[in-house]
Amino acid sequence: MSTQPNGHRPVNRFAADDSDVIVVIGSGAGGGTLANELCQKGAKVVLIEAGKHHQPEDFINDEWASLNQLAWLGERTTSGSWRIAEGFPNLPAWTCKAVGGTTVHWAGCCPRFKEWEFRIRSEHGPIDGASLLDWPIGLSDLEPYYDKAEDRMGVTRTNGIPAPPANNNFKVMGNGARRVGYKGVSTGRMAFNTVPRDGRPATIQDGFNYQGDKQRAHWSTLTAEIPKAEKTGRLDLRPESMAIRIEHDESGKVTGVVYVDAEGNLQRQKARVVCVACNAIETARLLLNSASSLFPDGLANSSGQVGRNYMRHVTGAVFATFDKPVRMYRGETMAGIVTDESRNDPGRGFVGGYYLQLHSLGVPFLATFLSPRAWGRDFAQIMEQYDHMAGMWLVGEDMPQENNRVTLNRDVHDQFGQPVPNVHVDNHPNDTAMREHAYAAGESVYDAVAATRTFRVPPYPTSHNLGTARMSARPEDGVVNEFGRAHDVPNLFVSDGSVMTTGAAANPTLTIVALALRQADHIEQQLKAGAL
Amino acid sequence: MYPHDALPDDVYARVGEKLAEAAREDSSAARTIEDGVSALNGGRPFTELSADEQLETLKGIEGSDFFELVRSTTVVEVYSDQRTWQLVGYEGPSFGKGGYINRGFDDLDWLPDPEAAS
Numbered sequence: 034m035s036t037q038p039n040g041h042r043p044v045n046r047f048a049a050d051d052s053d054v055i056v057v058i059g060s061g062a063g064g065g066t067l068a069n070e071l072c073q074k075g076a077k078v079v080l081i082e083a084g085k086h087h088q089p090e091d092f093i094n095d096e097w098a099s100l101n102q103l104a105w106l107g108e109r110t111t112s113g114s115w116r117i118a119e120g121f122p123n124l125p126a127w128t129c130k131a132v133g134g135t136t137v138h139w140a141g142c143c144p145r146f147k148e149w150e151f152r153i154r155s156e157h158g159p160i161d162g163a164s165l166l167d168w169p170i171g172l173s174d175l176e177p178y179y180d181k182a183e184d185r186m187g188v189t190r191t192n193g194i195p196a197p198p199a200n201n202n203f204k205v206m207g208n209g210a211r212r213v214g215y216k217g218v219s220t221g222r223m224a225f226n227t228v229p230r231d232g233r234p235a236t237i238q239d240g241f242n243y244q245g246d247k248q249r250a251h252w253s254t255l256t257a258e259i260p261k262a263e264k265t266g267r268l269d270l271r272p273e274s275m276a277i278r279i280e281h282d283e284s285g286k287v288t289g290v291v292y293v294d295a296e297g298n299l300q301r302q303k304a305r306v307v308c309v310a311c312n313a314i315e316t317a318r319l320l321l322n323s324a325s326s327l328f329p330d331g332l333a334n335s336s337g338q339v340g341r342n343y344m345r346h347v348t349g350a351v352f353a354t355f356d357k358p359v360r361m362y363r364g365e366t367m368a369g370i371v372t373d374e375s376r377n378d379p380g381r382g383f384v385g386g387y388y389l390q391l392h393s394l395g396v397p398f399l400a401t402f403l404s405p406r407a408w409g410r411d412f413a414q415i416m417e418q419y420d421h422m423a424g425m426w427l428v429g430e431d432m433p434q435e436n437n438r439v440t441l442n443r444d445v446h447d448q449f450g451q452p453v454p455n456v457h458v459d460n461h462p463n464d465t466a467m468r469e470h471a472y473a474a475g476e477s478v479y480d481a482v483a484a485t486r487t488f489r490v491p492p493y494p495t496s497h498n499l500g501t502a503r504m505s506a507r508p509e510d511g512v513v514n515e516f517g518r519a520h521d522v523p524n525l526f527v528s529d530g531s532v533m534t535t536g537a538a539a540n541p542t543l544t545i546v547a548l549a550l551r552q553a554d555h556i557e558q559q560l561k562a563g564a565l
Numbered sequence: 566m567y568p569h570d571a572l573p574d575d576v577y578a579r580v581g582e583k584l585a586e587a588a589r590e591d592s593s594a595a596r597t598i599e600d601g602v603s604a605l606n607g608g609r610p611f612t613e614l615s616a617d618e619q620l621e622t623l624k625g626i627e628g629s630d631f632f633e634l635v636r637s638t639t640v641v642e643v644y645s646d647q648r649t650w651q652l653v654g655y656e657g658p659s660f661g662k663g664g665y666i667n668r669g670f671d672d673l674d675w676l677p678d679p680e681a682a683s
Contacts, residue, residue: 044666075584094657094658095645095657095658096645138607167660196680197678198677201671204673204677205676207678207680208676208677210679218679219680220680237664237665238661238665239663239664240665241660335594357675360673363670364670364671396649397645400641401641406633408566408567409567409568409620410634413567413569416567416653417569417652419655420654439592540579
């Protein structure tokens with residue numbers, strides 16, 4: 034079902050009692066890609082999405098207006114020692130509620146995981162306070178799918194796609210990085226078109242990435258995957274539909290999904306297979322809210338791991354002012370990377386690696402995020418340096434912890450009467466040590482090109498939300514197996530970043546897409562074998 | 566709270582309008598503002614204080630609900646105003662102007678292209 038220009042809602046393509054369909058909940062990197070791939074393979078797919086079906090021309094080149102258009106603003110609560118809990122207590126995560134999910138506001142960085150990042154636990158042994166576990170798969174299992182993902186996403190520097198050109202902000206970061214001796218300095222592997230490709234045009238360097246790409250140069254499931262799925266005639270997209278419960282039969286197999294449609298009516302869609310891809314916080318919430326007498330602690334939660342091991346990367350930002358103008362806001366926001374610190378070198382005082390990545394904010398968001406709650410003349414004078422400012426983002430591996438978790442807050446309910454998620458995060462000492470190292474590295478880069486002042490910016494509400502339904506070889510250690518299939522429920526899959534056993538340093542979207550493609554092959558093979 | 570001497574007073578007056586709007590829409594915000602303003606004027610009226618005294622008074626209430634409501638409203642309003650953007654050198658929406666591909670996305674000339682320089 035898609036909304037027509039005349040406002041008519043056409044009838045659903047597949048009937049509510051059609052128990053032959055695959056229901057995918059969530060249309061972002063995982064769900065949108067999986068839905069398309071399954072449609073291409075001949076399956077009938079109902080794609081349930083809580084957000085609206087905006088088109089690129091509707092996106093807004095204004096940070097606050099765009100946030101209100103695209104962000105998931107459903108109520109959430111927070112607890113723990115992380116700085117978000119204090120600065121942005123109702124907005125722990127910056128993800129999207131829209132067809133296309135968070136791919137809509139994604140800047141496009143596509144590093145692959147490294148071989149050792151799939152097995153941090155065996156690389157380092159146990160680490161106090163960390164619930165580390167090796168992935169049940171390794172890089173070699175994922176490599177063919179990385180190849181496939183990079184091709185369909187049009188990642189620069191792969192498949193003969195030209196590198197992005199250096200923009201103003203990158204000239205500052207890149208030269209600074211060279212001067213301090215970093216070698217892995219480039220404009221990066223990015224999922225936006227530097228030349229027209231796959232029916233989408235090249236970037237016009239308009240500088241608005243987090244607000245949705247009006248040009249459609251960026252890969253997103255909204256502009257690349259879902260239109261292709263619709264062409265097969267086998268996709269039934271239902272926007273503005275909020276899944277609230279997954280149902281099962283007496284044998285413990287799932288039978289369908291209950292959701293609230295755009296008119297506020299309760300609907301029930303039958304399903305042969307259900308795939309959950311609601312981003313780590315809502316995926317855990319939906320499984321927990323689907324508790325029943327057979328699954329008293331939540332669906333697929335016999336391990337007690339649903340909602341636990343929530344990861345959001347070690348992040349932070351460094352901005353710096355210079356004597357001469359930079360105009361960091363012009364051009365592709367994140368087209369620049371320094372990879373040297375992504376190595377594994379415990380000699381630095383922490384395990385795991387991190388990247389320095391190009392990054393800018395417009396004036397409205399910079400004022401809010403540069404130093405949350407700061408005010409006064411000094412702050413105003415810093416803001417007056419805006420066009421002389423350069424910026425970078427820091428992103429690295431964080432430690433999974435058993436008690437960093439999504440739980441249901443039974444004291445607070447949403448408009449559908451469902452308990453809202455509480456997100457609890459305490460920083461791990463490894464995270465703190467890495468962040469400090471990364472801040473110092475970022476500052477040294479800017480000092481090397483004569484920054485007049487540098488600023489350590491605390492983590493924003495994060496867009497990388499991982500680990501709340503992790504993969505494990507053994508059912509007692511996690512929620513899903515190597516294909517994202519629930520250990521407890523044979524026809525239930527998790528298809529987003531929730532499945533990541535550990536988070537690596539890389540931005541997760543490329544890996545989420547690769548995992549979704551691998552899962553689609555598995556589902557196809559299992560359907561053919563009569564096992565689903 | 567966010568003083569830019571070059572900005573017209575109207576930029577700041579809009580913050581007051583926004584707060585009045587918040588008070589009309591939300592009775593708890595209205596109470597916070599009412600209580601906060603009367604506390605501010607508890608001694609000599611706030612508007613009769615010198616700039617330094619006003620600053621000290623604000624520091625004294627930093628972190629209170631009233632202060633945070635006013636501060637968070639001010640930071641959003643002042644830095645979303647196009648007059649502020651012009652002052653600090655931000656060009657705002659760009660898509661309608663063709664982005665920056667032909668308008669200087671790479672016009673920084675005081676450093677070389679870092680990849681070419683390697």
